[in-house]
Amino acid sequence: MNDVKKRLIGCFHTVFPDVPESAIPQLSQATAAGWDSVSAITLLNVIEDEFGVEMDLDQVAELNSFDRIYTYLEQQLQAA
Amino acid sequence: MTITEALQVAQRADAAGPKFQVKLACGFTPLHLQTFLIAHLQQRLPGRKVVATTGLYGDLAGTIENVATGSGDLPDCLAVVLEWSDLDQRLGFRSSGAWSTAALSDILSSARTMLARIADAVSRVPAGVRMAFTLPSLPLPPMFHTSGWQVSEEELILRRDLLAMASQLAHGMRAVIVNTQRLAERSPAGKRFDLKSDLLTGLPYTLPHADEVAAALALALLPPAPKKGIISDLDDTLWSGIVGEVGPDGVSWDLATHHQLHGLYQNTLASLSENGVLVGIASKNDAAVVQKAFKRPDLLISTDRIFPFEVHWDAKSGSVSRILNTWNIAADSVIFVDDSPMELAEVAAAHPGIECICFPKADYAAGLEMLRRLRDLCGKERISKEDTIRLDSIRRSAEFQQQTAGDGAPEEFLRQLDARISFDFDCGSDSRTLELINKTNQFNLNGIRLTEADWQKRLAQPGAFVAGLSYEDKFGMLGTISIIQGRQQENVLYVSTWVMSCRAFARRIEHRCLEVLFERYQTNRMEFDFAATAKNGPVQDFLTAILGVRPDPPVGIARPQFQAMCPPLYHMVRELEENRK
Numbered sequence: 001m002n003d004v005k006k007r008l009i010g011c012f013h014t015v016f017p018d019v020p021e022s023a024i025p026q027l028s029q030a031t032a033a034g035w036d037s038v039s040a041i042t043l044l045n046v047i048e049d050e051f052g053v054e055m056d057l058d059q060v061a062e063l064n065s066f067d068r069i070y071t072y073l074e075q076q077l078q079a080a
Numbered sequence: 081m082t083i084t085e086a087l088q089v090a091q092r093a094d095a096a097g098p099k100f101q102v103k104l105a106c107g108f109t110p111l112h113l114q115t116f117l118i119a120h121l122q123q124r125l126p127g128r129k130v131v132a133t134t135g136l137y138g139d140l141a142g143t144i145e146n147v148a149t150g151s152g153d154l155p156d157c158l159a160v161v162l163e164w165s166d167l168d169q170r171l172g173f174r175s176s177g178a179w180s181t182a183a184l185s186d187i188l189s190s191a192r193t194m195l196a197r198i199a200d201a202v203s204r205v206p207a208g209v210r211m212a213f214t215l216p217s218l219p220l221p222p223m224f225h226t227s228g229w230q231v232s233e234e235e236l237i238l239r240r241d242l243l244a245m246a247s248q249l250a251h252g253m254r255a256v257i258v259n260t261q262r263l264a265e266r267s268p269a270g271k272r273f274d275l276k277s278d279l280l281t282g283l284p285y286t287l288p289h290a291d292e293v294a295a296a297l298a299l300a301l302l303p304p305a306p307k308k309g310i311i312s313d314l315d316d317t318l319w320s321g322i323v324g325e326v327g328p329d330g331v332s333w334d335l336a337t338h339h340q341l342h343g344l345y346q347n348t349l350a351s352l353s354e355n356g357v358l359v360g361i362a363s364k365n366d367a368a369v370v371q372k373a374f375k376r377p378d379l380l381i382s383t384d385r386i387f388p389f390e391v392h393w394d395a396k397s398g399s400v401s402r403i404l405n406t407w408n409i410a411a412d413s414v415i416f417v418d419d420s421p422m423e424l425a426e427v428a429a430a431h432p433g434i435e436c437i438c439f440p441k442a443d444y445a446a447g448l449e450m451l452r453r454l455r456d457l458c459g460k461e462r463i464s465k466e467d468t469i470r471l472d473s474i475r476r477s478a479e480f481q482q483q484t485a486g487d488g489a490p491e492e493f494l495r496q497l498d499a500r501i502s503f504d505f506d507c508g509s510d511s512r513t514l515e516l517i518n519k520t521n522q523f524n525l526n527g528i529r530l531t532e533a534d535w536q537k538r539l540a541q542p543g544a545f546v547a548g549l550s551y552e553d554k555f556g557m558l559g560t561i562s563i564i565q566g567r568q569q570e571n572v573l574y575v576s577t578w579v580m581s582c583r584a585f586a587r588r589i590e591h592r593c594l595e596v597l598f599e600r601y602q603t604n605r606m607e608f609d610f611a612a613t614a615k616n617g618p619v620q621d622f623l624t625a626i627l628g629v630r631p632d633p634p635v636g637i638a639r640p641q642f643q644a645m646c647p648p649l650y651h652m653v654r655e656l657e658e659n660r661k
Contacts, residue, residue: 014087038111041281042083045112049084057280 004051004077008070011050015043028065040064047073053080081291083112086119093122093129100128100531101153102301103135105143106161109282110134116294117159124302137282140166141197148204156533157210159297160255162198163284164216167191167242171220173278179223184234191238195245202249207509208536211255212300214293215246217263218273218284253462253511256300258293267292302531305519307435307457308409309358310349311400313418314365314391317439318346318381319373324366328373333380341447345417345439346380348451353385356467357458358407358474360388362399362416362427367391387475396423397430404431406478408582410521410615415457417450464512466559470583476555477583491648499553499587499651503596504560506656507548508539512560520579523562523590523622527613528577538576543568545601549593551584558583564593566609573597573606578619590622591646596653598639606642610635 005025012024016034019027029035037060044055044063053076055063063069081089104110104117114132121130133155135143140162147158165172168190170183177183205211224232249255267289278284285293315322320339321331333342353359359381363370370391374383388406390399396418404411412433418424419439428436435457440446460467483493507513518529530538539546549562561584566575580590594606610631612620623631626645 011084014084014091017091037281041111041283042087042115045083045287046087049082057276060280 004074005070007050008047008066008073011043011046012066014046015039025066028067030064035064043069051077053077081116081119081295083115083287086112086115086291089119089122090115090130094127095129097127097129100125100130101155101157102130102132103143103147103155103158104132104161105135105140105147105158107138107140107163107166108278108284109137110161111281111283111290112287113161113283113285113290113294116291117297120295120298121302124298138169141194141201144198144201144205147209148201148206150206154206154533155209156531157212157301158205159301160198160202160211160213161293161297162213162216163218164220164238166198167194167238170223171238173221173275173284174282179221181225184224188234188237188241192241195241199245199248202255206536208533210301210532211249212258212297213246213249213255214258214263214297215242215260217260217267217289217293219269256303256461258296258300263292263296266296303461305413306460307357307415308413308519309360309403309407310352310415310417310454310458311360311362311403312349312416313396313420313423313439314361314363314370314373316419316441317417318342318349318361320441323369323373328369328376331373334378341441341444343380344447344451348454350381350385352454352458353381353471354468355458355460355463356470358409358471359386360390360403360407361386362390362396362403362418364393364396365391385471387471388478395426397427400427400431400434406481407474408477408522408585413521415454417454462511464515464559466512469557469559472556473558473583477558480555480586494588494648495650497553497555497587497650499551500654501589501592501651502550502654502656504548504550504656505545507560507563508535508546510548510560513546513548513563516560516563516581517565517577517579520581521613521615522582523578523580523585523618524613524616525575525578525619526609526611527616528609528611530577538565541567545573547593547597549580549589551587551589553587562589562593564597568601568603571603571605573601573603574609575606576609578608582618585618587651588647588649589651592649592651592653594637594642595646595649596655598642600655604639606637608635608637 009021009024012027013021016032019032040060041057044057044060048055051073059072063072100121102117102121104114106113114134118130118132135146144160147155168187169175170177170187202211220235222228224235226232246257250257272286272289273284274286312318319331319333320337320342323331332339333346334340349359388403390402400416404414411431415435415437416424416427417437417439419441421438424436424438428434437450437453440450514530514532514535538544544567546565548560551558551561562580563577564575565577566573610623610633620631623635626637626642
């Protein structure tokens with residue numbers, strides 16, 4: 001597992017402390033009970049804190065799974 | 081604090097700890113503001129689990145009204161985050177209401193109505209709920225007819241009405257109003273508003289601003305206990321110059337000599353002393369020279385506001401010990417101010433917990449920071465009668481100690497004290513009552529600190545009683561010096577809280593207190609919610625004297641046991657009845 005993925009799992013764990021870390025890579029808004037609009041925004045802010053990148057609030061609806069957020073984050077980090 | 085840190089602070093809290101409930105009243109989506117508020121309160125309440133609830137979006141006044149009417153669980157405290165859009169939606173950016181000049185008078189009128197509604201709701205919030213307000217901290221929309229560099233009459237009227245309501249709330253300490261100027265220093269005006277977040281999520285605050293607002297509210301809701309005393313050096317601190325070298329007339333503290341910073345320091349000490357903060361002097365000097373200097377009429381702090389003076393050539397840590405002993409307070413309640421880092425280090429090493437401040441002399445910015453810090457550390461929400469008599473009372477206590485030095489308090493001396501104790505059984509709602517409980521360390525049954533809500537819950541228990549003791553003798557008035565609270569169940573008095581000011585020690589007031597309670601409630605036994613703390617030696621000693629062994633919970637005293645161990649008491653007692661007010 002690469003470093004970005006590990007750190008992203010840490011971000012998810014901060015926002016969803018009840019989800020086991022091993023289950024986080026499969027997490028999505030459809031499967032996570034606590035993933036509502038508030039936690040979605042909180043998650044983006046926590047990722048901003050961790051990686052120092054700006055997460056676009058306009059994208060919050062599309063960024064609805066670990067995979068999608070990871071892909072978006074990789075793009076942001078490459079562009080930075 | 082970052083949002084990640086805030087989440088982690090909240091998650092680390094002991095979920096099984098007693099809950100501390102905060103109601104957050106704000107008209108916008110609280111989002112991270114709520115997270116930050118929980119985190120900042122949690123940091124101030126490590127043993128408890130902070131839980132925050134919010135009201136309906138867009139209905140700040142309704143949220144306060146719900147607390148006022150007691151619908152739902154009564155929170156421990158209420159945090160109100162007021163913004164312009166709470167006064168009229170058109171004053172926010174999410175409204176499509178017209179910004180026409182014609183609408184302005186209607187906006188002002190509806191804002192005034194809303195301010196009155198909020199003030200009314202606040203006045204009805206139960207006394208046990210502590211409240212803190214932040215006033216609008218975001219920019220008004222560019223809706224007024226003037227250019228942005230000019231303030232319009234309408235905006236000034238709006239601000240005037242807001243401040244009128246805020247001063248009404250601050251009156252009588254109904255609510256704590258966060259200082260907008262201090263907030264502006266920590267969160268610059270241009271870095272507070274996030275329009276994108278406001279429009280997309282409903283949270284108008286930037287994350288740093290949400291953090292600062294939450295921190296300010298937490299401080300207002302759970303302020304630290306104020307320091308009780310300041311011990312100050314003289315040379316290059318209270319005044320500029322070395323008095324032993326330049327003489328009493330050579331030291332200065334005024335504008336003409338460019339030493340006004342020392343004058344401002346004197347003024348600060350004088351003002352704090354007037355508010356009940358004790359001021360003592362620890363100086364390595366010739367006492368006779370210092371005495372002459374204190375006769376100068378232009379000194380800005382009167383000599384009689386300072387007690388005691390420790391002026392000699394011995395170590396300052398020893399001077400501090402003697403001053404603390406005279407004041408009968410612990411080092412962690414005191415500030416030591418000196419211009420010498422070496423003296424500060426010597427005192428800090430000997431008195432762990434003492435707050436040491438280096439007088440900055442020629443550094444004006446640091447000087448201003450020091451004056452503000454002194455006020456921050458010693459500031460009081462209200463000045464009580466006890467604050468105004470404290471210094472006199474300490475002097476009298478010192479005289480008392482001198483006369484009783486040696487073998488405790490001789491019977492003849494106690495008999496001639498002309499001591500009078502008033503028991504007030506209706507003091508539950510006096511602000512001094514909870515204040516005394518939360519700042520007393522030595523004669524404190526268990527060291528438990530109580531919020532206003534905790535206190536109200538205790539008073540509401542079946543069989544609850546509370547008594548506040550005021551003391552006076554020929555040495556002067558000590559004011560309210562003891563609080564005892566508990567409940568009566570059948571033939572037993574359960575004492576949950578018992579504190580007594582250290583100024584009142586050695587007068588057998590604690591014995592009289594129990595004697596009066598046994599008699600008044602006609603009980604045969606008292607059970608004490610005792611817990612040993614690092615500081616409550618005096619209460620442990622008292623219980624040991626009655627029990628014959630060191631107290632070990634559960635601690636109970638039977639009436640015959642108390643009567644057998646109670647020494648002769650000479651006070652005159654007056655009982656003020658419940659509901660007399």
